[in-house]
Amino acid sequence: MIRDMDLRLVLTDLDHVDWSGFGHAYGSAEDVPALLRDLASPVEETAAEAEQELWSSIVHQGTVYSATAPAVPFLARLVAGGVRRSALVGMLGVIAGSADERGLPVPGAARDAVVAQLGLLLPLLADSDREVRRTTVWAVAQCGSAAGPDARAALRARWAAESDPALRADVLTACALLDPDAAGELCSAVLAGDGPAPVRVAALLVTADFGLPWDGETTACVARLVPLDRHGFGALWEREPLQAIADSLHARGAAGTAIDVVGSALGRAVALRVQGSEHAQAAVTEARWAAESLARRSRSAPARLLPALRPLFDDPATVADVIPLLRTWSQPAPEAVPALLALAQGDGDPADEALAALVCLGAPEAAGLLARHLADRPRALQAAYRLATGETRTPSPGDTAGEETTPLPYDPDLLDAIRVRLAAEPSRERGSVFGGGLAATNEPVYLGGLLAAWGRTARAALPELLAALPRHPLPVSRALAEVADPRADAHVIEALRAQAGQGPAATRQAAAGALHSLTGDAGPLICVLSELLAERGNSLDHTVSAVASLGEAARPLLPLLHTLLAEPPRSRETMPMIRAALGAAALVQELTGDERAVLPVIREGLAWASRAWGQETVKRAAEVARLLGPAAEPLLSDILPLLDDPELSPALVTVLTSVFPQADPLAGLARTTLADRVLAAAGPGSYGRSASAVLTACAALGPTAFTGAQLDVIRDLADGDRRIVGAGLQDRIVLDDEHFRAEARKVLRTLTADPSIP
Known part of the structure; x- marks a missing residue:
């Protein structure tokens, strides 16, 4: 401890x-x-509290601030003086590695401050305390190439002296980060020998990360070490080694190699199970996670990895690990069906997961199994609902027309089971992890959605639906709109009319909407929507969307919509309010063509580009502007400065094409130039909606806008191995990318007039 002096x-x-x-x-x-x-x-309590306060203030969740760099010299001196060395060196490492800077006078100032103190930190590489050495190696590595020759020399000296295998692995990683040119020499020497497993894992990671040569023997080395994570991989590096290797290989363009690595790891996991190894379950979990991660990046991975997964389907101890992959990949996997059928007839969550997978795979036995076990299969019911509503439908394999797989087919036994569930007392709980919770809330939605998908084929369920209408008015109203026959089911119309006249506005709106769908009578719906428009509540944007769905029937609500548009801009400071105004503007334009009432609100929406989280509002404003056609020309001064934002450019380009439908250039910009800007927005990792906006803009620009090289970019979007959709809900990424891929092929066919494109 430091003395007072x-x-x-x-x-x-x-x-x-x-x-x-x-x-x-x-x-x-x-x-x-x-x-x-x-x-x-x-x-100790005082010191520990101070450390925690500094973590949460100057390095808050990895973010550095203007106060961070001035604090660095004092932190380094305290470390050199023996104060909380491992913890404070770790803090310095986080500061050096931070890419999230707030208020720094010069970018990288916090990292530079740490680099300036390396003279105090490098001696700790030889400290007698293992944890201090380990943390220092990691912290120095965070400085990267800025660390300089002294740091590189110190790490090479540590590599020569260090005997601890896990620490040698850390030193190897740090050496590669500071001196990439030397990485190949170090890794080749390690992988050519039979050194400690942690060091070989580190060498494999560096080899993948830095683009070093990778051959079949390197892949075999990975398999021999599976599960890689057991070899003391340091938590400071925050990586799953097998997943990281596969992802790095794929990122450098070696998709086939990445798939081979994961496939060999799956094979090794199966072998370990056969051998009864204590590491078998860890190997299965690691390989399954790597396969899932790679499938979210690689379009060819699911089909190629399914054979390697097959042995795991037949093992009761591992089948539950791989079922979720079948659900999210939606790949034809007939070889998995027998094992799934056996498991689906059991008990508990594994049976539910298995049946959900059978539903997603379109197994003909799924409907009957769901009918027999409906009370305790919430995941399977949800999967059936999502198919019925189109949430999880993917283009059928080999289908050049872009049609989608059909939802769960009508089954009389399943209809009877649904009727029983609808008639059940509200307090009845389900025997599952969702019992009394999520499923108790969503079950009426799922049941109603299935019945709605079957339409009038499900008319036998009308008595149960009508009895459930007061308890679950929203989902049941929607189901009745599809299931009832307006010519034969006057009692249903009477019940909906009664429901539309009582209770909260949301339930009245649902019943009135169903009534309008069945009879064409918009009166009750106009009444409730008028009330909601006048209230100006937090859900006003949803109300406007409901109004828009009426189309021509919404004309009686035009005065209220005009009033909404005429309100001062300060009334639209929140996102729901501006989005409600933009929705109202779209409908007013559609029904009246009154551009003067619409243009100011669109301009307000475009101005949201300068706000945090404002991009979606700008895109919505662009959608409305596109409806104006040439009348949107006054907005060009607002639109053109935003074209450099890749996230916004596709939506804004479609506005330009509507203003100048035949011209080239558009507002002084050649269509080919605009095509470059649009295609630049289609990078891997996009959200599905953003990726689809690129295709919409490409179609709007038309065939003459694209050079051969630009068409090749679209071909890669359609048929390249790297997924474009890479953000969103994890269980939706693969499905959303498959939808995008089908859309890209359609656009490519249009732009090239080539009907042979699949």
């Missing part, structure tokens, strides 16, 4: 810093000097 030397000039001029996560940094002093307190 030493502490004064360590913290020299601490009070000469104008901390009030710096900030951290919670505002002024005036509290930082006291926290730095408290780090050296002999009272």
Whole structure:
């Protein structure tokens, strides 16, 4: 522990810093000097609290602030003085590696501050305390190439001296990060020998990360070490090694190699199970996770990895691990059906997961099994509902027309089971993990959705639906609109009319909507929507969307919509309000063509580009502007400055094509130039909606806009191995990308007039 005199030397000039001029996560940094002093307190509780406060203020969740860099020299001196060395070196490493900077006068200033203190940290690489050595290796690595020759030399010296296998692995990784040119020499030597497993795992990661040569023997080395994570992989590096290797290989364009690596790992996991190895389950979990991750990046991975997964279907101890892959990949897997059928007839969550997979795979036995076990198969019911509503339908394999797979077919036994569930008392719980919780809330939605998908084929369920209408008015109203026959079911119309005249507005709206769908009578729906428009509640944007769905029948609501548009801009400061106004503008334009009432609101929406989370509002404004056609020309001064934003350019380009439908250039920009901007927005990792907007813009630009090279880009979007959709809900990424892929092929056929494109 630092003596009082030493502490004064360590913290020299601490009070000469104008901390009030710096900030951290919670505002002024005036509290930082006291926290730095408290780090050296002999009272452990005081020191630990100070450390925690510094973590949450100057390095809040990995973000660095203007106060971070001035604090670095004092943190380094405290470390050199023996104060909380491992923890504070770790803090310095996080500071050096941070890419999230707030308020720094110069980009990279916090990292540079750490680099300037490496002279105090490098001696710790030879410290007798293993944890101090380990943390220091990691912290120095975070400085990257900026660390300089002294750091590189110190790490190479540590590599020669270190005997701890896990630490040697860390040193190898750090050497590669600081000196990539030397990575090949180090890794080749490691992989050519038979050294400790942790070091070989590190060498494999570096080989994948840095584009070093990879051959079949390297893949075999991975398989021999599976599960890789058991070899003491450091938590500081925050990586799943097998997943990281496969993802790095795929990122460098070696998709086939990445798939081979994961396939060999799956094969090794199966072998370990046969051998009864204590590492078998860990190997299965690791390989399954790597397969799932790779399938979200690689379009060819699911089909190629299914054969390697097949042995796991037949093992009761592992089948539950791979079922979710079948659900999210939606790949034909007939070889998995027998094992899934056996499991689906059992009990508990594995049986539910198996039946959900059978539903997604379109197994003909799925409907009957769901009928027999409907009360305790919430995931399977949800899967059937999502198929019925189109949420999980994917283009059929080999289907060049782009048609989608059909929902769960009508089954009389399943209809009878649904009727029983609809008639059940509301307090009845389900025997599953969702019992009394999510399923109890969503079950009426799922049941109603299935009946709605079957339409009038499900008319036998009308008595149960009518009895459930007061309990579950929203989903049941929607189901009645599809299931009832307006010519034969007057009692249903009477019940919906009664429901539309009582209760909360949301339930009245659902019943009135069903009534309008069945009879064409929009009166009750107009009444409730008028009430909701006048209230200006938080769900006003949803109300406007419901109004828009009426089309021509919404004309009686035009005065209220005009009133909404005429309100001052300050009334539209929240996202729901501006989106409601934009929806109203779209409908007013459609029904009246009154551009003067619409243009100001569109301009307000475009101005949201400068706001946090404002991009979706800008896109919605662009959708409305596109409806105006040439009348949107006054908005060009608002649109053109935004074209450089890749996230916004597709939507804005479609506006330009509507303003100048035949012209080239558009507002001074050649269509080919605009095509470049649009295609630049289609990078891997996009959200599904953003990726689809690129295709919409390409179609709007037309065939003459694209050079051969640009068409090749679209071909890669359609048929390249790398998925374009890579963001969103994990269980939706693969499905959303398959939808995008089918859309891309349609657009390519249109742009090239080539009917042979699949």
